[in-house]
Amino acid sequence: MAVKRGDFVRAVREKLENSLEAKASDARFPPYLFETKGEVVDLSGDYALVKFGITPTPNIWLRQDQLEAVDKVDGITPNWMIG
Numbered sequence: 001m002a003v004k005r006g007d008f009v010r011a012v013r014e015k016l017e018n019s020l021e022a023k024a025s026d027a028r029f030p031p032y033l034f035e036t037k038g039e040v041v042d043l044s045g046d047y048a049l050v051k052f053g054i055t056p057t058p059n060i061w062l063r064q065d066q067l068e069a070v071d072k073v074d075g076i077t078p079n080w081m082i083g
Contacts, residue, residue: 009067
């Protein structure tokens, strides 16, 4: 999936578990990666930097193929996503 800055995404559990990234660090991923919407804030090669605004956490780099697009809330950017 090709993503661009500003897209809303969610991590795909099946693609993230047992990935190289999971094997290189702690494979216990927090639930918000899969349950909440994140916004793509930067791109570099095959990776996207995703900001999850509801949960006060650092931004995370994920491979674009580990992400799925999700709809914006009511077609607008929610207040918690405005930075």
